[in-house]
Amino acid sequence: xxxxxxxxxxxxxxxxxxxxxxxxxxxxxxxxxxxxxxxxxxxxxxxxxxxxxxxxxxxxxxxxxxxxxxxxxxxxxxxxxxxxxxxxxxxxxxxxxxxxxxxxxxxxxxxxxxxxxxxxxxxxxxxxxxxxxxxxxxxxxxxxxxxxxxxxxxxxxxxxxxxxxx
Amino acid sequence: xxxxxxxxxxxxxxxxxxxxxxxxxxxxxxxxxxxxxxxxxxxxxxxxxxxxxxxxxxxxxxxxxxxxxxxxxxxxxxxxxxxxxxxxxxxxxxxxxxxxxxxxxxxxxxxxxxxxxxxxxxxxxxxxxxxxxxxxxxxxxxxxxxxxxxxxxxxxxxxxxxxxxxxxxxxxxxxxxxxxxxxxxxxxxxxxxxxxxxxxxxxxxxxxxxxxxxxxxxxxxxxxxxxxxxxxxxxxxxxxxxxxxxxxxxxxxxxxx
Numbered sequence: 125x126x127x128x129x130x131x132x133x134x135x136x137x138x139x140x141x142x143x144x145x146x147x148x149x150x151x152x153x154x155x156x157x158x159x160x161x162x163x164x165x166x167x168x169x170x171x172x173x174x175x176x177x178x179x180x181x182x183x184x185x186x187x188x189x190x191x192x193x194x195x196x197x198x199x200x201x202x203x204x205x206x207x208x209x210x211x212x213x214x215x216x217x218x219x220x221x222x223x224x225x226x227x228x229x230x231x232x233x234x235x236x237x238x239x240x241x242x243x244x245x246x247x248x249x250x251x252x253x254x255x256x257x258x259x260x261x262x263x264x265x266x267x268x269x270x271x272x273x274x275x276x277x278x279x280x281x282x283x284x285x286x287x288x289x290x
Numbered sequence: 291x292x293x294x295x296x297x298x299x300x301x302x303x304x305x306x307x308x309x310x311x312x313x314x315x316x317x318x319x320x321x322x323x324x325x326x327x328x329x330x331x332x333x334x335x336x337x338x339x340x341x342x343x344x345x346x347x348x349x350x351x352x353x354x355x356x357x358x359x360x361x362x363x364x365x366x367x368x369x370x371x372x373x374x375x376x377x378x379x380x381x382x383x384x385x386x387x388x389x390x391x392x393x394x395x396x397x398x399x400x401x402x403x404x405x406x407x408x409x410x411x412x413x414x415x416x417x418x419x420x421x422x423x424x425x426x427x428x429x430x431x432x433x434x435x436x437x438x439x440x441x442x443x444x445x446x447x448x449x450x451x452x453x454x455x456x457x458x459x460x461x462x463x464x465x466x467x468x469x470x471x472x473x474x475x476x477x478x479x480x481x482x483x484x485x486x487x488x489x490x491x492x493x494x495x496x497x498x499x500x501x502x503x504x505x506x507x508x509x510x511x512x513x514x515x516x517x518x519x520x521x522x523x524x525x526x527x528x529x530x531x532x533x534x535x536x537x538x539x540x541x542x543x544x545x546x547x
Binding site for chain 2: 131134135137138139141142143145146148149150152153180234
């Protein structure tokens with residue numbers, strides 16, 4: 125009898141420890157937020173270039189995560205990438221003239237969507253589209269632009285490097 | 291001159307096919323008796339203790355050292371690229387998806403698999419299994435299936451404990467000794483690890499649990515009833531389960547990535 129009790133105790137301890145470890149790994153180590161589920165509202169935004177943005181990437185405002193990228197598809201009407209974002213319900217006062225830009229966290233970090241608040245009195249509702257967007261910066265384009273503008277400096281009547289429309 | 295060679299070759303191919311078939315049939319028999327064994331769960335719990343709780347210390351100790359080595363090596367490697375803050379995500383992904391399930395399975399084969407095989411082999415050698423059959427007790431249902439299930443239940447839990455302890459080992463070396471910023475360590479880890487990564491690791495360890503336990507009970511149950519036979523069954527358990535774990539690991543990784 126004493127032996128069975130020791131076995132039961134040991135097994136109980138082991139199973140408890142195992143599940144505690146699994147629980148810790150799933151909730152504390154991952155970036156999944158439980159309970160977010162289907163709450164919140166959707167916005168869309170069209171971009172010329174999404175770069176390395178991926179579904180699940182954070183949407184942030186002044187560095188505060190307010191939602192996540194839900195999907196990225198290609199829109200053949202506009203010939204641009206269409207990004208759908210899900211914003212948490214509590215962040216329901218984003219001015220509807222806010223702009224969205226694709227930014228990179230650090231030099232090697234992943235890309236995320238930053239929202240800069242506008243000054244409108246009316247706020248975004250479910251299904252709205254963000255009008256002002258700025259595409260991801262592609263490093264190769266940046267370098268080539270820099271090189272061409274450097275080369276243009278040498279020539280007297282050269283046109284200044286044309287800025288792409290935001 | 292060539293005829294005996296060919297005959298031997300045919301013979302060995304036939305032998306491997308036969309072993310594969312026997313394994314499959316035995317797996318089917320174990321699977322068929324699994325629901326009934328679940329009804330007598332106390333037997334399974336006893337085996338969870340034998341193969342899980344008793345493997346706890348070796349698993350935790352190995353996890354700690356694997357994590358610490360990962361911390362050292364990862365730091366050395368990442369420092370060359372000036373991104374030692376990513377140590378957390380490297381250690382977490384490495385442990386959760388690869389090292390945790392695989393090393394736990396190898397340790398399990400060595401610690402619990404051999405114990406299972408030699409226990410069953412000795413039961414066979416001392417005619418205990420035959421005695422059960424005489425009493426109309428199905429030894430597969432009464433002895434083999436609970437041991438198999440105990441292993442299957444224990445493996446994912448052991449792997450989770452291994453990964454967690456390893457993570458703390460990596461944190462110990464990376465943050466405390468090498469001086470990685472603790473906030474960066476944990477936040478980069480959280481940013482990089484998805485829920486799916488944890489589940490992939492758990493799925494892997496369940497598959498490894500099935501493979502290792504099946505190999506152990508098969509080899510033990512079918513051992514030659516002599517002292518030498520029991521020894522050979524134990525050796526074969528370690529060899530076959532280690533190789534199949536590594537093979538399965540490659541296939542699972544290729545499928546899931």
